[in-house]
Amino acid sequence: MALSSIFLPLPLPKLVSSSRSHRLLPVRASSDAPAASASFDLRRYWTSLIADVESELDAAMPMRPPESIHAAMRYAVLPGAGKEGAAKRAPPVLCVAACELLGAPRSAALPAAAALEMLHAASLVHDDLPCFDAAPTRRGRPSTHAAFGTDMAVLAGDALFPLAYTHIIAHTPSPDPVPHAVLLRVMAELARAVGSTGMAAGQFLDLAGATALGEAEVMQVLTKKFGEMAECSAACGAMLGGAGPDEEAALRRYGRTIGVLYELVDDIRSASGNGKMRSNASVLRALGMDRALGIVEELKAQAKTEADRFADKYGDRVLPLYSFVDYAVERGFELQDAAAAP
Amino acid sequence: MAMAFHTLAASRVRVGPLLPAAAAAPMSSSVAAHRYHHRRRFSAIVAAAPAAAPAAAPAEFDFDSYMTERSETVNRALDAAIPEGEPPAALHEAMRYSLLAGGKRVRPALCLAACGVVGGREEWALAPAAAVEMVHTMSLVHDDLPCMDDDDLRRGKPTCHIVYGEAIAVLTGDALLSQAFHHVANAGSYPPDVDSEKHPARVVRATFELARCIGSEGLVAGQVVDLAMTGASEVVPLERLEYIHLHKTAALLEASVVMGAIIGGGTDEQIERLRKYARSIGLLFQVVDDILDVTKSSEELGKTAGKDLASDKTTYPKLLGLEKSREFAEKLLSDAKEQLAGFDKEKAAPLLHLAYYIAHRQN
Numbered sequence: 050m051a052l053s054s055i056f057l058p059l060p061l062p063k064l065v066s067s068s069r070s071h072r073l074l075p076v077r078a079s080s081d082a083p084a085a086s087a088s089f090d091l092r093r094y095w096t097s098l099i100a101d102v103e104s105e106l107d108a109a110m111p112m113r114p115p116e117s118i119h120a121a122m123r124y125a126v127l128p129g130a131g132k133e134g135a136a137k138r139a140p141p142v143l144c145v146a147a148c149e150l151l152g153a154p155r156s157a158a159l160p161a162a163a164a165l166e167m168l169h170a171a172s173l174v175h176d177d178l179p180c181f182d183a184a185p186t187r188r189g190r191p192s193t194h195a196a197f198g199t200d201m202a203v204l205a206g207d208a209l210f211p212l213a214y215t216h217i218i219a220h221t222p223s224p225d226p227v228p229h230a231v232l233l234r235v236m237a238e239l240a241r242a243v244g245s246t247g248m249a250a251g252q253f254l255d256l257a258g259a260t261a262l263g264e265a266e267v268m269q270v271l272t273k274k275f276g277e278m279a280e281c282s283a284a285c286g287a288m289l290g291g292a293g294p295d296e297e298a299a300l301r302r303y304g305r306t307i308g309v310l311y312e313l314v315d316d317i318r319s320a321s322g323n324g325k326m327r328s329n330a331s332v333l334r335a336l337g338m339d340r341a342l343g344i345v346e347e348l349k350a351q352a353k354t355e356a357d358r359f360a361d362k363y364g365d366r367v368l369p370l371y372s373f374v375d376y377a378v379e380r381g382f383e384l385q386d387a388a389a390a391p
Numbered sequence: 392m393a394m395a396f397h398t399l400a401a402s403r404v405r406v407g408p409l410l411p412a413a414a415a416a417p418m419s420s421s422v423a424a425h426r427y428h429h430r431r432r433f434s435a436i437v438a439a440a441p442a443a444a445p446a447a448a449p450a451e452f453d454f455d456s457y458m459t460e461r462s463e464t465v466n467r468a469l470d471a472a473i474p475e476g477e478p479p480a481a482l483h484e485a486m487r488y489s490l491l492a493g494g495k496r497v498r499p500a501l502c503l504a505a506c507g508v509v510g511g512r513e514e515w516a517l518a519p520a521a522a523v524e525m526v527h528t529m530s531l532v533h534d535d536l537p538c539m540d541d542d543d544l545r546r547g548k549p550t551c552h553i554v555y556g557e558a559i560a561v562l563t564g565d566a567l568l569s570q571a572f573h574h575v576a577n578a579g580s581y582p583p584d585v586d587s588e589k590h591p592a593r594v595v596r597a598t599f600e601l602a603r604c605i606g607s608e609g610l611v612a613g614q615v616v617d618l619a620m621t622g623a624s625e626v627v628p629l630e631r632l633e634y635i636h637l638h639k640t641a642a643l644l645e646a647s648v649v650m651g652a653i654i655g656g657g658t659d660e661q662i663e664r665l666r667k668y669a670r671s672i673g674l675l676f677q678v679v680d681d682i683l684d685v686t687k688s689s690e691e692l693g694k695t696a697g698k699d700l701a702s703d704k705t706t707y708p709k710l711l712g713l714e715k716s717r718e719f720a721e722k723l724l725s726d727a728k729e730q731l732a733g734f735d736k737e738k739a740a741p742l743l744h745l746a747y748y749i750a751h752r753q754n
Contacts, residue, residue, distance in 0.1 A: 118607045118615045175565060179538075180557035199538035200618060203561070207533060208611040210568050211602035218599045229591035236576040236598060244569035245473070245482050249562050253482045256558055 089365070091372040095142060101155065102141045103127070105163040109216050121197040121205035122212070126170040128188070139311070140165040140282040146369045147286025147300050150359060157227055158289045160220035161235055164213035165282055168243050171209035174202050176252060213239065227289055235285045242281030248274055260332055267335045268344075271309045279308025296359070303355035303370065310348040311377045317341055349378055452740040454748065461503055461513075462496040468521040472574055485555045485563040486570070490528045492546055497745065498523040501644060502651035504741035505665050508734050511655025518580035519597055519650040525571035526605055527643060532564040534614075575601060575650075589656065597650040604646035613638025620705075627705035633674065641673020648742075664730045668742065671727035676749050678720045681706035685713065687754065724750045 110123050141162030148158035177184040177192040179199060184192050194202035214236055223232050241247055251274025259266040283304025287297040313332070320333040333341055356370040473486050499520035506516035535542040535550040536557060543553050552560035574580050575598050581590065603609060617635045620627050648669040652662045684699045685708050699706045707716040727746045731739045 113608075115607075115612050115615045115619070117619065118611060122607060172565065175561050178558075178561060180561065201615070203533055203536065203538060204611050204614055204618075206565070207530075207568070208607035210565070210572075211606035211609075214572055214602040215599055215606065218595055218602075223595070224592070229595045230578070232595055233576045233578065233591060233598075237573050237578075240569045240571075240573035240576060243565070244573060245479075245486060245566035246477065247569075249566045249569070250479050250482060253479045253559065253562055256562075257479070257481070 089368040089372060091369065091376060094369055094372075095137075098142050098145055098155075099138050101159060102138050102145075102162055102166065105159050105220075106166060109163055109167075109212070109220075117197070117201060118204060118208060121193060121201045122209055124196060125174045125193045125202075125205055125209065126167055138166060140169050140278055143279060143282040143304060143307070143373070144286040144289075146373070147283045147292075147304070148290035149286075150300075150363055150366050150370065151287065151290030151292055151296065152363070152366070153226070153290035157222060158286050160217050161239075161285045161289055162282075163220075164217045164239060165278075165285065167209045167213040167216065168239060169278065171206040171213075172243060172248055172252070174206040174209070178202060181252075181256070210243075221289070226291075231288050235288050238281055238284055238288070242277050247277040247281070251275070251277065260335060262335060264336055264340065267332050268309070271312050271332065272305065275312040276305040276308040279311075280305035299355050299358045303352055306348050306352040306355065307373055307377060310345065310352060310374070313341060313345055313348070314377055317345070345378060349374055452744060454741075454744040457741055457744070458495060458500060461500045462494070464517065465496045465499040465503075465520055465524060466491065468517050469524060472521055472525075472570065481555070482559065482562060482566060485551060485559050486567055488554065489532050489551045489563060490525060490567065492548060494524075494546070496524060497749075498527055498643060498647040500741070501669070501745060502647040504745065505648040505651030505657075506655035507651075508665070508731075508738045508742055509652050509655040509657030509661050510738070511651075511657075512582075512584070514582050515585055516651045516654045517582075518574050518577075519601070519654060520647070522571040522575045522601060523643060523647045523650070525567045525574070526601070526610075526646075529564040529567040529571070530605075530610060530614075530643075532560055532567070536560060571601070572598065585654075586656065590654075593653050593656070597653045600649045600653065601646045604642040604649075609638055609642040609646075613640070613642065626710070629710050632705055632707070632710065636674050636677040637670060640677055641670045644673040644676075645669040661734075664733065665742075668727045668730035668746070671723045671730070672746050672749050675720055675723040675727065675746070678707050678716060678723065679750060679752065681708055682713065682716050682720065683752075683754065684708075720750060 106126055110119060110126065112119050112123070141159075144162040144165055145155055145158045149155060173187065174193045176182055177187055178194055185195050186192055190196075192202075193205055197205065217232065217236060217239075221227050221232055221235075223229060243249065251270050251272070254260075254266070254270045254273060259270050280301050281304070283300040284297060287300040292300065316332045317338070320338070336344065352374045353371065356367055356374070359367045359370070469490055470487075473483055473490065475483065475487065477483050502516050502520035502523055503513040507513050531545060532551045534540050535545060536552055542550055544550060550560075551563055555563070576594065578591075581594075605611065607615075613635050616631065617639060620631065620635070645666055648665045649662055652665045657665070681699060684706065699709075707719065711719060724746060728743065731743055731746075
């Protein structure tokens with residue numbers, strides 16, 4: 050369960066064009082980028098990115114022998130034929146946005162962005178297994194093990210991990226403009242983020258019941274399970290875009306913050322009766338609604354502070370970063386309000 | 392599930408003989424036993440085929456010491472790669488439980504030896520060597536799961552999911568796989584004396600080989616085709632049997648050898664020769680295993696003998712007959728040796744003896 054599952058199925062942010070989001074955006078818009086923020090269309094930006102990521106993923110996984118495993122891998126990664134199965138692709142979107150912020154071409158980040166989605170999907174497939182969450186469905190259709198069998202689901206996950214690395218190596222433009230050393234840093238970053246001190250740690254802590262404990266434990270699970278993946282996405286985009294150390298560090302903090310923010314808002318939605326109940330909706334029980342809302346405000350402010358660092362240097366290119374923050378928060382409360390006043 | 396039985400046998404095959412017997416004999420005595428067999432059988436080969444064998448094998452090469460030293464080095468690297476007690480402690484404990492369970496570390500040894508044979512320092516290849524062992528361990532942890540082979544014991548110890556539960560066993564495998572790639576890609580895994588100009592490109596290429604060999608067209612492909620075939624009652628054609636072994640067993644040996652050769656600075660031609668060598672010994676490993684299953688007692692094997700027959704599994708003796716299977720094994724061994732012919736004899740000695748070891752092991 051990482052970022053993209055947190056995102057709602059399409060349709061995306063009507064929020065950006067709604068009056069609600071405009072209440073938030075002008076904080077930046079009035080100071081640094083007055084006209085552009087109003088005209089920046091997150092939905093269009095996101096839609097074009099998702100289209101690019103989808104075609105990258107589709108091409109990365111051709112049907113070939115043995116067909117059963119490739120069918121299971123495609124099923125796990127690619128969205129269903131239309132309808133509610135569409136994935137939001139948050140990790141790749143964040144990765145490409147970070148790269149583009151720095152002025153580098155999208156093509157430098159797309160292979161790594163697709164790899165993020167493969168790793169992400171691999172962990173989702175394993176997370177849904179009967180011995181874990183035992184989720185019969187994901188994104189509105191049978192989960193991979195329900196469709197292909199548990200043994201094939203384990204193997205599909207196992208095969209998606211290495212595919213992420215072969216894809217990055219085969220398709221990232223390297224050594225020019227991306228030097229081999231940067232490619233290696235990106236791969237090490239990905240491996241760390243999904244490994245025993247990253248997402249796997251979060252899944253482990255969740256299994257161990259840490260979400261039933263106090264605030265510190267809950268925040269740790271959220272950070273490990275969701276923050277690490279988003280941090281990795283932003284960090285990979287930063288490296289591929291040629292970020293300096295300070296820029297990379299700021300984008301890391303931004304990514305981590307926004308990953309936790311998305312999840313927390315998602316849990317608030319779940320607890321208020323909107324959206325699907327998730328296994329870790331107990332986050333809200335541990336924090337209490339008031340505290341959770343307080344943390345949302347803190348995270349939002351932190352993410353904006355990190356994005357602010359880039360405003361002077363990169364101008365309008367920072368706008369996607371602001372809009373992600375607003376989207377993360379706004380969509381949640383909009384739904385919550387709707388539930389409160391049916 | 393019924394079909395898991397075959398896979399169980401096959402996965403034991405992959406592990407048991409290369410790693411210490413399930414009975415967990417102390418490493419030194421089991422190594423000594425192998426050495427004894429190895430020498431005895433080697434002399435038999437020399438007598439039978441005087442033209443081929445003696446020239447290739449420097450008599451003074453001490454295979455026993457070579458393997459012991461390499462496995463100690465690799466064990467230290469593995470121990471350091473997954474620090475004890477780092478949070479979450481129980482997850483790292485499960486990783487260590489599976490990874491540090493002992494073993495002859497044949498895959499890492501192949502990786503180090505391949506680095507050496509092309510003129511590199513073996514230390515350069517220590518990170519990839521540790522990584523292949525992590526991948527190997529990960530594949531065993533997942534193979535043992537109830538939804539796969541459903542195995543309770545490995546190397547005489549309860550399997551990971553028996554000790555820690557299924558969910559943690561899945562995570563342990565995933566974490567080991569990620570750790571393997573982190574270890575290979577991370578610049579800090581390599582000694583300072585690597586060629587700073589060429590090294591990053593070599594590591595990128597090595598990482599690609601590792602990922603390719605274990606993915607849906609490598610190790611996993613072998614497992615998938617094996618799973619698909621275990622339900623069927625018809626005899627598996629030779630071609631399919633070879634496909635399974637080349638993927639389930641040979642692919643990771645190929646990754647080990649090829650990564651070592653790349654990191655060691657081997658030429659493309661050397662790398663491809665060593666790839667062929669690895670594929671030959673990978674297949675050889677399985678042919679020998681099938682032969683042992685019908686010719687040895689359970690006591691000699693340290694595992695249930697005759698299991699392949701009992702489970703109606705397709706094997707080389709079943710398809711070719713015992714004698715032809717032996718001939719095929721000899722052919723694979725000579726193919727592997729042939730690939731080593733162009734290398735410096737002294738530097739090629741470890742790879743040569745690893746091939747003999749795989750061919751002439753008795754359990």
